[in-house]
Amino acid sequence: MGKTIIISNRLPVQLQIHKGSITAVPSVGGLATGMKSVHSGGDSLWIGWSGLTEEEIPQELESDIDKALQQHDCAKVKLSSEEVDGFYFGFSNRTIWPLFHYFLEYSEFTLDNWTTYQEVNQKFADTILEKAGAEDTIWIHDYQLMLVPQMVKKQRPNTSIGFFLHIPFPSYEIFRTLPWREEVLQGLLGSDLIGFHTYDYERHFLSSVRRLLDLEVSFNDIYLDNRVIKVDSFPMGIDYKKFSEAAKEHAKRTAAQQSELQRRLNTHKESTPDAKFLLSIDRLDYSKGIAKRLNAFEYFLNKYPQYKEKVRLIILAVPSRSNVPQYQLLKKEIDELVGRINGELATVSWTPIWYFYRSMPFENLIDLYTSCDIAWLTPIRDGMNLVAKEYVATRTDKTGVLILSEMAGSANEMNESLLINPNNFEQIADTLYEAINMPIQEQKERNEQLQKRLERYNVEKWANDFMTSLERQKHLDAANISRRLTENLITSVVSDYTKAKKRLLFLDYDGTLAGFHTDPQKASPDVALYQLLDRIKAQKNTDLYLISGRDKDTFKRWFMKKEYNMIVEHGVWISKKGGEFDLLEKVKNDWMEKIRPVLESFVDRTPGSFVEEKNYSLAWHYRNTDPDFGNKRATELTTVLTSLIANDNLSVLSGNKVLEIKNSGVNKGRAAMRVLVEDDYDFVFAMGDDWTDEFMFQELPETAITVKVGRQKTQAKYYVENTKRVRELLERFK
Numbered sequence: 213m214g215k216t217i218i219i220s221n222r223l224p225v226q227l228q229i230h231k232g233s234i235t236a237v238p239s240v241g242g243l244a245t246g247m248k249s250v251h252s253g254g255d256s257l258w259i260g261w262s263g264l265t266e267e268e269i270p271q272e273l274e275s276d277i278d279k280a281l282q283q284h285d286c287a288k289v290k291l292s293s294e295e296v297d298g299f300y301f302g303f304s305n306r307t308i309w310p311l312f313h314y315f316l317e318y319s320e321f322t323l324d325n326w327t328t329y330q331e332v333n334q335k336f337a338d339t340i341l342e343k344a345g346a347e348d349t350i351w352i353h354d355y356q357l358m359l360v361p362q363m364v365k366k367q368r369p370n371t372s373i374g375f376f377l378h379i380p381f382p383s384y385e386i387f388r389t390l391p392w393r394e395e396v397l398q399g400l401l402g403s404d405l406i407g408f409h410t411y412d413y414e415r416h417f418l419s420s421v422r423r424l425l426d427l428e429v430s431f432n433d434i435y436l437d438n439r440v441i442k443v444d445s446f447p448m449g450i451d452y453k454k455f456s457e458a459a460k461e462h463a464k465r466t467a468a469q470q471s472e473l474q475r476r477l478n479t480h481k482e483s484t485p486d487a488k489f490l491l492s493i494d495r496l497d498y499s500k501g502i503a504k505r506l507n508a509f510e511y512f513l514n515k516y517p518q519y520k521e522k523v524r525l526i527i528l529a530v531p532s533r534s535n536v537p538q539y540q541l542l543k544k545e546i547d548e549l550v551g552r553i554n555g556e557l558a559t560v561s562w563t564p565i566w567y568f569y570r571s572m573p574f575e576n577l578i579d580l581y582t583s584c585d586i587a588w589l590t591p592i593r594d595g596m597n598l599v600a601k602e603y604v605a606t607r608t609d610k611t612g613v614l615i616l617s618e619m620a621g622s623a624n625e626m627n628e629s630l631l632i633n634p635n636n637f638e639q640i641a642d643t644l645y646e647a648i649n650m651p652i653q654e655q656k657e658r659n660e661q662l663q664k665r666l667e668r669y670n671v672e673k674w675a676n677d678f679m680t681s682l683e684r685q686k687h688l689d690a691a692n693i694s695r696r697l698t699e700n701l702i703t704s705v706v707s708d709y710t711k712a713k714k715r716l717l718f719l720d721y722d723g724t725l726a727g728f729h730t731d732p733q734k735a736s737p738d739v740a741l742y743q744l745l746d747r748i749k750a751q752k753n754t755d756l757y758l759i760s761g762r763d764k765d766t767f768k769r770w771f772m773k774k775e776y777n778m779i780v781e782h783g784v785w786i787s788k789k790g791g792e793f794d795l796l797e798k799v800k801n802d803w804m805e806k807i808r809p810v811l812e813s814f815v816d817r818t819p820g821s822f823v824e825e826k827n828y829s830l831a832w833h834y835r836n837t838d839p840d841f842g843n844k845r846a847t848e849l850t851t852v853l854t855s856l857i858a859n860d861n862l863s864v865l866s867g868n869k870v871l872e873i874k875n876s877g878v879n880k881g882r883a884a885m886r887v888l889v890e891d892d893y894d895f896v897f898a899m900g901d902d903w904t905d906e907f908m909f910q911e912l913p914e915t916a917i918t919v920k921v922g923r924q925k926t927q928a929k930y931y932v933e934n935t936k937r938v939r940e941l942l943e944r945f946k
């Protein structure tokens with residue numbers, strides 16, 4: 213069994229160089245603790261940037277640094293300060309971060325930064341390729357490294373690669389503004405499994421993949437060449453035990469054992485026993501809505517002045533990315549706001565806001581969590597927000613109220629908290645009032661539910677779920693690959709073909725012999741296809757049938773002179789060796805009058821869709837519509853039609869971007885079986901790409917060789933990737 217390689221921008225240890233000696237101290241961040249269960253016991257390696265630029269590492273210390281990192285099963289990627297500027301402070305934090313948090317106006321599209329981002333991603337990929345063995349599993353983290361999966365996959369197609377995005381994935385309307393949007397998506401699609409915190413981020417991503425890359429997406433599977441990529445949501449949890457146990461331990465401390473901060477908090481509590489502490493903890497980031505929160509606090513105090521001197525807001529803003537201009541401006545704005553509000557509202561015995569701009573040791577974090585009556589977290593956008601979960605975990609007596617922004621990923625799982633819209637000051641003020649006055653019993657009931665969930669779905673479970681899903685994907689893929697028509701299998705099929713005394717071939721047209729065209733009438737056969745079919749047809753003891761859902765007039769125009777055998781309209785008509793079309797099935801078409809207006813009303817409401825009228829069926833095509841909208845309309849139309857046709861012996865067939873309404877008993881399978889019994893065939897071969905071909909795959913005998921074009925679920929025995937491969941295979945039938 214291989215090891216797990218974890219890759220993130222920063223390593224889970226912090227390097228400290230003191231008088232020429234190096235120490236690597238484990239960092240306490242959520243990701244580092246989360247991955248503990250995966251990154252342990254010598255079975256894993258963590259690759260990342262050490263936090264020191266090339267210029268900051270004296271050459272003579274380089275190998276000591278590597279050794280210090282090795283002791284923590286870590287390896288570094290070397291970055292120069294110029295690379296850090298372009299890749300991290302530039303593209304990651306001035307383009308992707310604001311864009312993915314819906315701060316479009318902050319997003320800078322600078323070609324140089326994009327170039328550096330690509331180069332640095334390549335450096336990460338190269339380090340992975342250098343360190344990873346063939347059996348290793350790779351888990352890449354976050355928005356700084358979105359191109360790495362593809363870079364690794366290209367060199368190691370069989371390596372299992374997972375990717376997790378810790379920030380939101382924005383809606384298509386936002387994502388499409390990125391000049392390098394296709395490249396970013398393709399980079400991510402090098403993964404076998406892509407994880408997001410919430411279902412919404414997942415669906416935004418799938419929508420962008422569909423619209424920008426025009427790839428086939430079925431539920432949460434993306435089909436790309438010969439691979440299936442799974443996309444799923446894994447809401448990240450916390451190390452619940454660590455927080456709840458730390459809180460229990462703090463509760464037992466004597467005054468002498470308590471921290472200075474705790475003692476001060478206690479003094480204030482004792483002097484004003486009915487006053488409430490509100491807490492907000494975030495990195496100083498515009499996405500966290502700190503300035504808005506301060507304004508909302510002022511709004512609350514003006515709306516409910518009875519709480520002046522009765523509430524205190526403790527704001528811990530952790531310094532972050534302070535060399536990005538927006539962050540400097542934000543810092544200034546917050547400093548000024550705190551100053552103004554305190555200046556205007558403070559009394560001799562009361563300062564409304566206590567503001568800390570620093571990072572605190574874990575100990576103090578627990579002091580704050582356990583001492584504050586209300587946690588008030590109002591990000592404008594947040595991938596998850598672990599602080600909300602940590603606060604709840606430390607409330608060991610189950611008291612305390614969590615007020616949380618709906619825009620945080622964690623809001624999806626924390627329904628028992630008081631959810632607010634961070635832009636609605638009226639609602640926020642009223643919610644603060646509600647929180648301050650919430651009966652203890654209600655607090656306990658809410659927290660009990662929340663704690664149960666957080667304890668169960670903790671960070672270890674999150675990491676294990678992701679890894680299990682990645683592992684499962686590998687097996688599924690292996691199972692799928694085994695059905696791929698490989699060179700060995702092709703050789704054996706060709707040999708059966710050569711040896712056979714009487715051969716029968718059914719070949720679907722659209723999506724099988726020819727690719728799709730925006731206008732179906734323009735998808736006419738090319739010269740090479742005619743030559744290929746001519747050659748097969750000319751072979752002795754070979755009956756070749758083109759079998760299609762197309763109307764007979766088009767096929768007549770394209771193929772009649774070639775004297776190919778044809779079955780059209782899913783098996784209604786048959787023509788042999790250039791003869792006229794005969795009805796293969798006696799079917800009615802009087803129902804069309806009733807159905808046509810329904811389809812036309814859908815055409816009116818779905819730009820890009822159109823109705824194709826055949827002799828015995830009606831088809832609604834939606835290939836040229838907006839993909840999401842088209843799929844939605846297709847579902848709606850299926851529902852409408854299913855109720856309309858209930859008693860008419862009709863069925864709705866869902867093809868490749870087409871819904872077709874036709875007589876129930878007519879299908880390609882039935883038609884193929886009619887032909888099959890006409891002779892004693894010892895080689896039966898069928899190829900097709902969509903649902904209508906599945907009837908053939910189902911009906912033909914077990915000995916038939918059935919081949920699906922594309923990797924979707926199928927009854928066929930084998931699959932090939934695309935029409936190019938179809939033709940390559942048929943070329944070998946000699």
Ligand code: GDG
Nearest residue numbers: 242378448530570571572573574577594595596597598599
């Ligand atoms: C990104 C996404 C997503 C904070 N201040 C101190 C301190 N912290 C710790 C907290 C918590 C972590 O930092 C912050 O995590 P968040 O989830 O709230 O936010 P981001 O840093 O923005 O993280 C976010 C996360 O990735 C995970 O996927 O949830 O949405 O933006 O663990 O406890 N720790 C210490 N001192 C502090 O002053 N020791």
